[in-house]
Amino acid sequence: MAEFPDATSLVAAARRAHAEGYRKTDAYSPFPIHELFEALEMEDRRVPLIVLLAGIVGCIAGFGLCYWVSTMAYPLNIGGRPFNSWPAFIPVTFEMTILFASFGAVLGWILLSGLPLPYHPVFNVARFAAVGSQTGFFLTIESDDPKFDRHGTADFLRGLGAREIDEIAH
Amino acid sequence: MDPKSERGRERIEDANAPKPERPTYSTAVAGAQYKEFPVIEPGHTLSSVTEKISNVVLLGRHPIGWFITFGIGFLLFNLLMVSVTHLVFTGIGIWGNNQPVGWAFDIINFVWWIGIGHAGTLISAILLLLKQDWRTSINRFAEAMTLFAVACALLFPLIHTGRPWLAAYWLLPYPNTMDIWPQFRSPLIWDVFAVSTYGTVSLLFWYTGLVPDLATMRDRAKSKVVARIYGALALGWRGSARHWQRYETAYLLLAGMSTPLVLSVHTVVSFDFAVSVIPGWHTTIFPPYFVAGAVYAGFAMVLLLAIPLRKWYGLEDFITMRHLENMAKVTLVTGLIVAYGYFTEIFYGWYSANAYEGYMIKNRMTGPYAWSYWALIFCNGLVPQTLWIKRLRTNTVWLFVMSLIVSVGMWLERFVIIVTSLHRDFLPSSWDMYYPTFWDFATFFGTIGLFLTLMFLFLRVLPMISIFEMRTLTAESKVKGGGGHH
Numbered sequence: 001m002a003e004f005p006d007a008t009s010l011v012a013a014a015r016r017a018h019a020e021g022y023r024k025t026d027a028y029s030p031f032p033i034h035e036l037f038e039a040l041e042m043e044d045r046r047v048p049l050i051v052l053l054a055g056i057v058g059c060i061a062g063f064g065l066c067y068w069v070s071t072m073a074y075p076l077n078i079g080g081r082p083f084n085s086w087p088a089f090i091p092v093t094f095e096m097t098i099l100f101a102s103f104g105a106v107l108g109w110i111l112l113s114g115l116p117l118p119y120h121p122v123f124n125v126a127r128f129a130a131v132g133s134q135t136g137f138f139l140t141i142e143s144d145d146p147k148f149d150r151h152g153t154a155d156f157l158r159g160l161g162a163r164e165i166d167e168i169a170h
Numbered sequence: 171m172d173p174k175s176e177r178g179r180e181r182i183e184d185a186n187a188p189k190p191e192r193p194t195y196s197t198a199v200a201g202a203q204y205k206e207f208p209v210i211e212p213g214h215t216l217s218s219v220t221e222k223i224s225n226v227v228l229l230g231r232h233p234i235g236w237f238i239t240f241g242i243g244f245l246l247f248n249l250l251m252v253s254v255t256h257l258v259f260t261g262i263g264i265w266g267n268n269q270p271v272g273w274a275f276d277i278i279n280f281v282w283w284i285g286i287g288h289a290g291t292l293i294s295a296i297l298l299l300l301k302q303d304w305r306t307s308i309n310r311f312a313e314a315m316t317l318f319a320v321a322c323a324l325l326f327p328l329i330h331t332g333r334p335w336l337a338a339y340w341l342l343p344y345p346n347t348m349d350i351w352p353q354f355r356s357p358l359i360w361d362v363f364a365v366s367t368y369g370t371v372s373l374l375f376w377y378t379g380l381v382p383d384l385a386t387m388r389d390r391a392k393s394k395v396v397a398r399i400y401g402a403l404a405l406g407w408r409g410s411a412r413h414w415q416r417y418e419t420a421y422l423l424l425a426g427m428s429t430p431l432v433l434s435v436h437t438v439v440s441f442d443f444a445v446s447v448i449p450g451w452h453t454t455i456f457p458p459y460f461v462a463g464a465v466y467a468g469f470a471m472v473l474l475l476a477i478p479l480r481k482w483y484g485l486e487d488f489i490t491m492r493h494l495e496n497m498a499k500v501t502l503v504t505g506l507i508v509a510y511g512y513f514t515e516i517f518y519g520w521y522s523a524n525a526y527e528g529y530m531i532k533n534r535m536t537g538p539y540a541w542s543y544w545a546l547i548f549c550n551g552l553v554p555q556t557l558w559i560k561r562l563r564t565n566t567v568w569l570f571v572m573s574l575i576v577s578v579g580m581w582l583e584r585f586v587i588i589v590t591s592l593h594r595d596f597l598p599s600s601w602d603m604y605y606p607t608f609w610d611f612a613t614f615f616g617t618i619g620l621f622l623t624l625m626f627l628f629l630r631v632l633p634m635i636s637i638f639e640m641r642t643l644t645a646e647s648k649v650k651g652g653g654g655h656h
Contacts, residue, residue, distance in 0.1 A: 006646060007646065007647055007649050008648075008650045014411075028409045028411070029409055029411065029414070030216060030382075030386070031638045031639070031642050031647055032414040032417070032418050032638075033411070033647075033649060035649045036411045040411060042411060042412050044412070044415060044416050044419070047416050047423070051427075065343060066354040069343060069352070073349075073351050076353065078355070089354055091438055092363045095360075095363040095364050095431075095434070096363070096367070098371060098430070098431045099370060099371065101423075101427055102371045102375075102424055102428075103374070105420040105424050106374045106377075106378055106424070108416070109413075109416040109417050109420035110405065112416055113413040113417075115407065115413070116406050117405070118402075120406060120408055123408070132389065132408065133388070133389045133408075134217065134389065134390070135216040135217050
């Protein structure tokens, strides 16, 4: 794990590491940096997909509930109006769509990110524990990356302007 | 001209310099005569933003204003407990509700609180989608305000049922021994779904926004126990770029879904009235007029909270005059839409050529409750017009007073709509007057106590401004060279 002094040098280092062929990399920053996502080519499109699917399920569940209750479970004849009076079911259907899709979005980002995870080896690095969530910018290259070489990778990171390099045991 | 804010403007121009293709509002007007306040005072860094906001909670030094407001809030909260206990043991006969005014303070207060909540979602979701960076320093406590306002709102329909523990089967669809199901063609059931979805989604949105800040709090906490609590809530967040990417996608999607949701909620609330046939309720103007009124009341409440808080906690660097002025402008615009709603009601009274509609509007203006109608026109129609004047909308004392007047005005609006329409409907033989009792007022002021108690406890335990989003406003956070968009 290498620490960089600012967002600009972290993004530059991430670009170089990616260009060098390192793929098992990750970066840590105290706020989202879009350039970093591009540099490491990380774009997980599964969250929107989950939201869409959850929304469709919520929509069907919402309308299904109204339909089933009003036509089968408890049909009430009010002034001869049809049991399946669908326009009256739209508000509940809409709210259920949003409710399910929102749970999809929140559970999506949490579970796809492998959270909740109380322990992670990166917290063993003293500098990361001290500034990781406040002012620190870090880049990690994992030892099972095919390009990884204990000395070569450390030298490479140092060449990119890393402030401090730590090895993380796990 | 204040030299401090002048420098601030230069800083913002600097920060925007590498991306001339999409000029922001502040760069667009930089050359013009108009003076724009900065969204964050100059000189702040990643660490100064982090320290300043988290220290409010971690150092636990609270101003005297906190203790006074919390004390008042807590006393009123106890009044609420007494009122609800008395209600449960006696029944809703302790209120002034009667026939024909079967809905009174309970629904007035419900609509008032729900409306106040709407500004929080507008700030956090709609302004996020519109890329308004000034929302950043006010969204956290505005969202908290939404949650607590929704909690106060939900209390009213619940206690209005008299025996809430028996009301569950016609409010919520669950298999019960009587084999009875809710009536899905009723706006009251739509309301149950709309408001409970709104409360839940607001909580999810708020919590998602809090996670990175909870990680910061975890790492900055001095005590082990406190660090553990924040740590558990932060879910082990470590700021990985992979996580940030999913996080941002999810956050934007939540904002995108909250936007139609918030519009639907007050629309459904207005259906409670508009779907009925009571004169003064049965109009198509209600949904937009209610939504605008909600945002209007909500921004007034955000101003009421923001003005003292920024002063007490020395947060003028983060909640600048720019925020106050922008909120005042939103208040003015929504106030004009509300005023348009009042004109439309008068127009309907005449144009519908319906004797009952015509009588309703005449009764509002000259009947026994005329005082409330004219007070409403004064509070919501006239007072906000002062915001056209820049000197008044950048004067914190006036903004505070004006927000109080607007809050009273919006409460009166619901009073006028509900009481004047119900107390004289179609049959003169069923006309009657409505007078609130002590317990009506005790319950209403009690919910203000509940709101203040929750809000001021929130200030003590969670960062009131989103720390990680404030970091993105500092000069350090900008990636230089290589284009990109941030």
